[in-house]
Amino acid sequence: MGQKPRGPGRWPGLLLGAVAGGVVFGGALTAAQEALADDGRMQGRALVEERCSACHQKEADGSLHRIDHVRKTPEGWTMTLFRMRQFHGVALSDEEQRTLVRYFADRQGLAPEEAAPYRYVLERRPSVVEEPVTDGDLSVMCARCHSVARVGLQRRDEDEWRRLVNFHLGQWPTIEYSAQGRDRKWWEIASTEVPQTLGGKFPFKTDAWTSWQAAPKPDLSGRWAVAGHRAGIGSYGGTATIAKEATRDGDGYRITYDLTDSAGKPLKGEGRSTVFTGYEWRGTGTLDGKPVREVFAASRDGSRLDGRWFLTQQDEVGGSLHAVRAGGADSMILGTSQSFLKAGSTARITLWGSGLDRGEVGFGPGVSAKILSRGPTSVTVEATAAADAAPGARSLTVGGAKAGGFAVYATLDSIRVEPDFTIARVGGNGGPVPPMTAQFEAVGYLNGPDGKPGTADDVRVGPMPASWSVEPFNDAAAQMEDVRFAGAMGSSGLFTPAGAGPNPQRQFGTNNIGDLKVVGTVIDGSATLTGTGRLISTVQRWNDPPIH
Template sequence: MTLILKFERMWPLIIAFLGLLVSACQDVSKETSSRPSQTAIAEQTVDGASLFHQRCAACHSPTDTGGNSRISQVRKTPEGWFMTVVRMEREGRVVVNRDERRAVVKYLSDSQGLAPVETADFRYILEKRPNIIESPADPELAVMCGRCHSNARYSLQRRDADEWRKLVSFHVVQFPTLEYQTMSAERRWFEEATTEFASRLGENFPLQSTAWDNWRANGMDANPSGQWRVVGYEPGKGRYEGIATISALGGDNYQAVFALSYTDGDAWKGRSEALLYSGYEWRGRNERNGAVLREVYALSEDGSRLSGRWLDIDRDERGGDWTAVRMDAGDSLLAVDPPYLRIGKTREIRLLGVALEGIVDFGPGVKHEIVSRSATEIVVNATSVAGSSQGLRQVSVGSTEFQGSFSLYDRVDTIKVIPENAVARVGGAGGKLLPVPAQFEAVGYNRGADGKPNTEDDIRIGVFPATWSHSDFDELATELEDARFAGQIDNNGRFQPAVAGINPDRYISTNNVGVLAITGTVIDDDRELSGTARLVVTVQRFINPPIN
C-alpha cells in the first residue's frame, strides 16, 4: 500500500476533527432539520401575517408594486421558508420563538409557496429519501449549483432572473471561496452565473406561475378530515395497512389517529399532530417505540389521497412509505401483497384497498379461490397454471385496477441488492449524533423475453427474503480491516455502523469508517443466488438542513 492511499483514508479522521469545530451548530442543525418546531401544533393566538409585518417588514420594506422587498420576489416550500427564517435568526436579524417561527413559515408558505405540480418531481428531497442519485434535467446547472447541494434545492425555489442574480451575489458574500473551488476556478464563474445562468434559472423556475395562481385561487381550502385507508411499506420490515382518522383542530392544524398492522403480525397504533401548509403540504409528528417520527406527506389536488414518507427525526434514513385514500373516495386497489407469483405454484395473496367490489382478476394464467373478503381487503389462494407465460399482469377488482406491477415468473435469474450504493454514518460514543444505519433489500429479477439476464427487458419480480453478510470492498479495505471495524449487518439487511471516535486498534487510530461489500443471498428452489452492493461507512453529518 502506498503512503498516498493511506493518507487518503486519513480524511475521515480529519473531517471528524473539523466536525468538532462546528459542533456548536449541532443544536441549530437539528432545529433546522426536522424538529417539532416545524410540525407541532401551532398556538391559535399566533397570527403569521401580523408577525410578518411586525418582525420582517422593518427591513423588507414595502415596494411600489406591492409586497415586500426580496421576500415577495421568491416562492418556496415550507422547508425553504423555514431555513430562511432560521438564517435570519442565526444572523441576529430577527428574534422569534418556536410558535412564532412556525406561524411566519405558515404565512409565507400559504402566500408564496409552490403548487403541487411544482414540487412533484422533487419530493424525494423533502421526504429525505436516502441514497438518491439525482438525474438533473440541465447538466450545466448541475455543475453550477448541484456541486455544493442537491439539484432539488434550487429546483424548489421560484424567482425571476433578477432575483436569481441577487442570490448568486448572496452566495459569494456568504461563501467567499466559491469562485476558487473545483469547477468554478477554471471558468469565469461569477460572470456566467450572473448572466447566462441567472437567466436560465429564471426561465426554468420563474416567479410567476399559472399553476400557483390557480392553486392559490382554488386549492387552499382543503380539509383532510375524515376516515382514510392506509397502506405502506417499510424497507427491511415489509407491508403494513390499516385505518387512520383525521380530525380538524382549527387553523389548518390536524390530528390523525391510526391503527396499522404489518404482514409479520406486528401492530402500530399511534397519534400524530400536523399542520397543513400551502393547502396540501402535511407536516406531522408522532412517536413510536421512543423515537420521534416526522411525517412529510402531500395531499393530492382533489383531496382524495395523502402520500409521502415518515422518517426518524434523529436518523432520517430510517422511515417508510405512506399512502392513504379517503374511505368515501370510491373504489381503489392500493396494494397486492406479495406482488408476484411463481408459475405452477399456489400461494396466499392479499389485495388491499377501498370499496373492493366485483370480480377479482389476476390476468391470464392465474386462477384463485377467495379465502376472505371485505370492502378493504380480499385474501385469495392464487395459482399460476403450469405453462403460463411469464411477465407482468394487470390485477383488478371490479372496475378498479392496481397501478403497481404484479409478475408471473418461472424462476429468479438474478438478485440485485438495493440500494446499489449506500452511505452509513458512525456516531454515538457519548456524542449527540447517533449512528446512521443503512437498510438493504434483495430484489429478484427474471431474465425476460430475450432469455438473457441483466438486459433491458428483465422483469423486476420483487423483494425476497435473504441472508446477509458484509466483507471488505477492495484491497485497501482489506488491508485496513474495514469489515472488522466498520459495523455489522443483521438478518433483515440492516447495517448498523460502529461507534464514532478514534480507535487505537486501527491504523493511525482512525475512525471506524470503511468501504464494504454488502451481499444478499436468496434461495430459489435448490439454487443459491447472490447480489452485492457498495456501502461507504463515513463520519457524522454535522449539518443536516431540511433541504440538503
C-alpha cells in the first residue's frame, strides 16, 4: 500500500504546483502583471460573495457575519476552507480554494510580530515544548486538544471568541463531559473567562496589524546569502537566487539554491513559492534531489528571510534557513561550518554571510586564521588554536561583521543530548502513515562562571561526534522490552521506529511503542562523557492538519 504524505502536502490551499505565470528577474511587476494580481483579488472577493454569503449574512456595516471578524495565517484559512468543504458541502475547486486562501491571508492575516512567537508550529519544528498562554484553566480548556500556537495564531474580539466556544460545543457536544472538563464548571468558564482572556490577549484589532496593512510590502527578488543547520547532518551555506513570478496575486517567486555543506559537498535545489500577507513564504521544490517544502518569514523591510525547510513526506526531517541580501553595504556573518575549535588543533572552517570579501578574519586571542579562499558570501580559513588558547565563548569577526556562537575548548565539561525530550511515531508496515523518526545530537558544553554543569551560564560548544544507544527509561519499559521492540537507533543519532500494528511477539500483543532513555557518548581525549535524553515512541497521528 502506498504511503500518503503527512502534513501540509495534503492541503490544497497551500499546494503551489498549480501557480501559473512567467518569471520576472527582479524589479516591479509590469502593468499586465499588476492587472493579473488585481484580477486575482477581485476573483477572491467574488468567490466570497458567491460561495459564502448564503450562510454568512451581511451585517449592517456590510461585513459578512463571522468571516470578516477573524484573522488567521494561510494555514489557518486553509483549515477553515477545508472544513467548509468537508462538513458543509461548500463547492470549491482546489484552485478556487487557493485563491481564497491568498485573498483572506492578505486581507485578514497576522502581522509579522503577531505570528513570530508561534512560528515553530508553522515551520513544523519537532521537539518544541510550549509555554502556556496564561496560568489557570486556559491550558486545559484549549490546550488539552490543541497546541497553544493554534490559539495564538488567530485574532478575534471577545464576542467572536465566544462564538467559537459555542461552535465547539455544537460540533462536539460531549466536550464538557470528557477528561478535564467534567471536574470543573466547564460551561461557565468556557463562555465567560475564556473569551475574555483570549479577546484581551489575541484581539481582532491591533496596532501591529493596522501598521502592517499600511506598510509597503517588500520585493524579495534578488541574490541572497544563506546559512543553516540540519540536526545530525551539520551546517550548510551559500547563495540563493530569487526571481519574481507573475501570478494571479502577483506574489509568486522562483528560488534556486547553490549551497555547500560543512564538508564542502554541493547542495543544489530549486523551488516555487507564494508569499502570503506580504511576508509569509510558502514554497515547494527540491533540495539535494529530495522533495521539500519551505516555510519562511521575510522581515518587514525585506532584508532577511528566516525559517525552515522540511521533507515533503517527513516534516520532522529538515533544517533551518537564515538569509540576508547579498551585496549589501553592511557585512554580516550568518553561520559557520563548525562552531568550535579545540586548543592545540587546526581545522578548515568556512564562514557564510554577506560582505565577507573585505577586512580581516578573526577568532579572538590565541587563534590564527589563514585565508584559503574568499568571496562576497563565504570565506574559508585554516584556523589554528594555540595549546594555551583561553577556553570559552568567542566572537567571530570579518571586517566590520561580528557574530557569536563560536567556542574554544581544551576539555569538555559535559554533554547534553538535544533534544532532551521528544517523540517518535510508529508507522508503515503496510499502513498509510509513514513512521516519524527522531534525530538527536550530542552537544558539548563548558561550565560557566559558577563552575557547575547543567546551569544557565554554561557555554555551548557544539554538536560532537558520538556513539548512540538506548536503554529502558523505567522499570515498566524494561518489563515490556521496549528496547527490543520500539525501533532502532542509528550511528548518526537518528531513531527509526518499528512498524505499526499489533505485534504478537510482545506482551499482550501490543504495538511497538516504547519509553526509552537515549544515551549519547563522546570521547574527548582520555575522558568519556555521556548525556541522556528521553524518547517516547508512540502511535501514529491520524489527523495531521497544518496547525495542530
